[in-house]
Amino acid sequence: AQTVTQSQPEMSVQEAETVTLSCTYDTSESDYYLFWYKQPPSRQMILVIRQEAYKQQNATENRFSVNFQKAAKSFSLKISDSQLGDAAMYFCAWGEWDAGNMLTFGGGTRLMVKP
Amino acid sequence: DAGITQSPRYKITETGRQVTLMCHQTWSHSYMFWYRQDLGHGLRLIYYSAAADITDKGEVPDGYVVSRSKTENFPLTLESATRSQTSVYFCASSERTSVYEQYFGPGTRLTVT
Numbered sequence: 641a642q643t644v645t646q647s648q649p650e651m652s653v654q655e656a657e658t659v660t661l662s663c664t665y666d667t668s669e670s671d672y673y674l675f676w677y678k679q680p681p682s683r684q685m686i687l688v689i690r691q692e693a694y695k696q697q698n699a700t701e702n703r704f705s706v707n708f709q710k711a712a713k714s715f716s717l718k719i720s721d722s723q724l725g726d727a728a729m730y731f732c733a734w735g736e737w738d739a740g741n742m743l744t745f746g747g748g749t750r751l752m753v754k755p
Numbered sequence: 756d757a758g759i760t761q762s763p764r765y766k767i768t769e770t771g772r773q774v775t776l777m778c779h780q781t782w783s784h785s786y787m788f789w790y791r792q793d794l795g796h797g798l799r800l801i802y803y804s805a806a807a808d809i810t811d812k813g814e815v816p817d818g819y820v821v822s823r824s825k826t827e828n829f830p831l832t833l834e835s836a837t838r839s840q841t842s843v844y845f846c847a848s849s850e851r852t853s854v855y856e857q858y859f860g861p862g863t864r865l866t867v868t
Contacts, residue, residue, distance in 0.1 A: 687857075724839065742803060748797050
């Protein structure tokens, strides 16, 4: 079975600073997708960023970027210029190509942003 | 409303009772999913469905039943609720595209007393 591990249960960052959330995964597959989801206090799951494993270029969405290291099976999320609205739970997720669209989630990292 | 909705948003039930959580999506997505979220475990897949009348077990299916007679609906039934099923339940849907993004409902907080 695939596993996704987020080793940081909680992280804290000062407003306007940069923070990196870690995620590692275990798979023998070569074609897959990786996602970061944000869950604010409202509980709504919001897609932050996605990465296709066959792409070497790291994905970027405004202040959010990833560092995808396929050989190391690592997929970290960097948030630049942190804002108070970034405070949330962040979940890393792995999905296999052509396997029912199922996602395997990590345990989550709670990000606190200090003003 | 367009999107994916869940009802009820909050539910308290007693041990041994049957309870059904509803999920409805308006996008005609092929795939639908049920997850439960527990502290420290992230989201774990209970059941999923690739199309109407096609369902399959996920990681934690025991104690749950699903059906999907229509593409837009995917109800989850706890046949005899137990305290260990106290959790937040999320429904999600996705289309079979190259991206595989899942869209989530707002969640149902279920408490079994």
